[in-house]
Amino acid sequence: MKRIYIMQVGFICYDVIMVKLNLLVIESSRQFHQAKENFSNKARQVKGLEAIICQLTEIINTKHNVYAELKVYLSVCCKCYFDSMLSQRGYIGKMTFDHENETLSISVQPGGGGRATLRDMRSLSGGERSFSTMCFILSLWAIAEAPFRALDEFDAYMDFVNRRISMDMMLKIAASQHYRQFIFLTTEGMSSLHGNSLIRILRLSDPDRSQSALPYGQTNTE
Known part of the structure; x- marks a missing residue:
């Protein structure tokens, strides 16, 4: 009986061990499939992020190229406008843009002469x-x-001819851009310019120069 009892106990222990092993295998398999699924999800996320990074890199490179082209285009336009405006007075000029060092040099030759x-x-x-x-x-x-x-005071130190040409250029530009507001301040007279629906002339009163001192800081002496 003792031997039979020992054998029964042994079978029971074996069954318990097998059950635990089966449970361990099932749990390990579940964890493996879960880890595999998590890995697949992360791999898809990484792949998606890599695609986004590639798109952003391409966009940034495109913007850098457009910015470089825009700098060249605006520089050429600025030079052309500058030469055109100088030519109205018979001047010639040169503008040199150095985008790398962020500098600008301007040279002008009034009247005759060459570059x-x-x-x-x-x-x-x-x-x-x-x-x-x-x-x-x-x-x-x-x-x-x-x-x-x-x-x-755009016309400071200008003679009559330069001032007239400058005013004509500014008014011509202002007349072609009704969607902007232009404000010109000058100490010179504007008798030759007449206001209209687009031009409004405001003249400040002349200061009183008869007083010998400004009335600041005066106290009652009585």
């Missing part, structure tokens, strides 16, 4: 420099977008 005699703007007279600077600003306006355009 070999171009001079730096610092060597020009006051009126010549004012007219050249105004042409440069107008050429920048031609390639820049802004709802408002303003110039303060």
Whole structure:
């Protein structure tokens, strides 16, 4: 009986072990399939992210190429506008854009002469420099977008001829761009310019120069 009992206990232990092994195999198989499914999901996500990265890289490269082309295009347009505006006074000029070093150099030759005699703007007279600077600003306006355009004392040091040509150029540009507002401030008289539906002239009152001192800081001496 003792031997039979031992054999029965042995069979029971064997069955328990087999059941545990089966459960362990089932659990291991479940974990394996779950890990495999998670790996497949992550692999698909990584593949999708790699595709997005490739698309973004392509977009960035395209934008860089367009930006480089746009810089060249705007530089050429600015040079053309600058030359065209200078030619109205018989000037010739040269603009050199250095995008790598982020610098711009301008040379102008008033009146006669060739490009070999171009001079730096610092060597020009006051009126010549004012007219050249105004042409440069107008050429920048031609390639820049802004709802408002303003110039303060644009005609400083200009003679009558340069001032008249400058005013004609600015008014011509303003008349062709009704969707923008232009503001020009000057200390010179505007008697030759007449207001209309597009032009409004505001004149400030002349200051009172009869007083010897400004009435600031005065105290009652009584």
